[in-house]
Amino acid sequence: MKFFHLKGNTALRNDIILEDTTLRDGEQTPGVAFSVEEKLAIFRALIDAGVRWIEPGIPAMGGDEVRALQLMLDEAPDDVTLIGWNRGVREDVQRSIDLGFSAVHIGLPTSSVHLKNSVRKDRAWLMSTAKDMVKFAKDQGKFVSISAEDIGRTDIEFLQEYAVAVAEAGADRLRLSDTIGILSPQQYRDRVAAVASVTDIDLQAHCHNDFGLGTANVLAALEGGARYFHVTVNGIGERAGMADFAQVVMALRQWHNVDLGIKTEKLTEVARTVSDACRFPTSPWQPVVGTNVFAHESGIHTTGMLRDTSTFEPYSPELVGGERQLLVGKHSGRGVVAHVLEQHELNPENFDLDRILEEARSFAVTHGRALEPGEVVDMGKQFVRAEAL
Template sequence: MTMRDDIILEDTTLRDGEQTPGVAFSKETKTKILNSLIEAGVTSVEIGIPAMGGEELDFIKSCVDRQDEARLVVWHRGVREDVESSLDLGFKAVHIGLPTSKGHLKASVRKDRSWLLSTATELIKMAKDRGAFVSISAEDIARTEISFLQEYAGVVHEAGADRLRLSDTVGLLGPEAYGERVAAVGEAAPIDTQCHAHNDFGLATANTLAGLHAGARYFHVTVNAIGERAGMADLAQVVVALKKLYDRDLGIDLTKLKDMSRIVAAAANHEVLPWQPVTGDNVFAHESGIHANGMFRDTSSFEPFPPEHVGGERRYVLGKHSGRALVAWALEQQGIEPREDLLGQVLDEVRAESIRARGAVSQEETVALYEKALARTSG
């Protein structure tokens, strides 16, 4: 199946992302993150769980008057009073979280599938009668029989749901199996589906793309891939992959991705890994002699796209794997026209220093090494 042209990103950093163990956002922090998402062009945001009360509810209430800036979705358990309270506040988009696997029904809500189908129908109809956009989950789809997933899709569609979220709650599916479930739901009912993939096997981004290829219209992401256990699909990775690899432009300002990543990293008190795709500091860093030589001739040699496209910066790093050309370049950056016969000596010392320091060697340190080599020849 061809990927749709009208796919919609929904960010859940403020809901599923904040469920990262040990992470807790204040009202002020959640507002700052929401602002950064909207400024970057995100048009749909899941903002939190009103049933938590306290500062979480204060933040959610503060968002009621911002619904013209983006679709702001509020998450609920399958409890009528929870959904009604958000509608009473004036929210126009609600999500209802319900499990579909027998294991989760038994262990999580201690109900059976007849309860699930009747509750889903009742809650959807109530919210639709009040004019809301209604999203509903099929949680733990990996352990839900496809036949029941199709039955459930038909029931929630008939009840009037606008969207069915297909949640691989424990990240148990591979791309083929995730895509199969999305396609099966599409065959059973004409309801928009949403990818919600967890990263327990490192496949959240791949599963999201597979779901979109199988016909899903919506998908969930978080900034920096934060979330429960191993996290979720990363906003920057999926957006850039869609634009660069699949020609799907979601209207996100890619130059804001790195700043947004740093805002969430600071809020979560977790640094972004240097090798984090798209937003990591090493994504456009080059140390290897062969790579640097290629980059000096053509920057596309070892970069899939220019760093400025995503708010990044190109760096050349001196270290164990560097070559003579990079040493010469570093010295030239410091205003020195190096002697060719000294480059080999300086390179040997740069490599040795990198091993001793267990890291990069600065341009200033390289100048000092060059000056020592120069002094030895003139002494």
């Protein structure tokens, strides 16, 4: 079967759906294992933040995983869809259905590399299995999502043929997985658009971050015609992780005016819930939710911020549940020292700001950190001008 390769346009659909996979792909982060209580805490935080599609885990794992999944299924509001992840095996899919999932995902590879080295099958097996799995789940009245894994190394013509086949079998959605994160945004967009040109099946972006392009690739996929996309909180996941929840939400909001129904003021809180469960602190410079995102130390920056906060911030910290900090450290200027004193109801004119700044810079170098506001005040009291005494 031969198809033309078409490029997508930059107009995004008006029915885009975010699906979070922190509890499935995210938990596959090496060294991370959530307890039942931690999975439930993350689950509740996601729902509280407005997430309405969640991939909560893998039923075939059994044990505590199934216990957590059952609790989430019992607790999920009516407007929240939980989708169970499965291998391309009937027993896996049936187990998800028996647990009570109304939506199931079937993971299958499409690249020759994965067919040969992962499942040790050929394309004929893949086509037959995919259609059989879709029919099996659809016959039981379920929403069916199915993968094309490793699309970065899948021939585009075969990817199109596969997409047409699973759509004709009745699949509701095709997940286009850049499994090892090797595609550039343009390459990913072109593949999404090529599939969209031959079938109307809803497409989902699933982008790994091996080259730091996970978020960019999700945005490119949406430009190419995808409707759904995967994210994880803090970008956690296998190897270098996945597209980041907060980053994609804010990029779509700020650049494309897309409202996903997410309460952005909850983003930082959700990030902390997940980092606590991972036992890995969120990087201070993690975009959107890191503690340094709204922290300013440079003299030029703090001067600008004191006049107009938009000078060095693309959006306010309140929008994402963050907190602005004007720090006194090695790179600070007199203006921020004066500001700290004023915040403590002290008149900066009564202090030798140059001496305070000199001392503060020395402290920052010696201790390897910025000063706390109280430390600035205490330091300032050592350099009161004589005429102020």
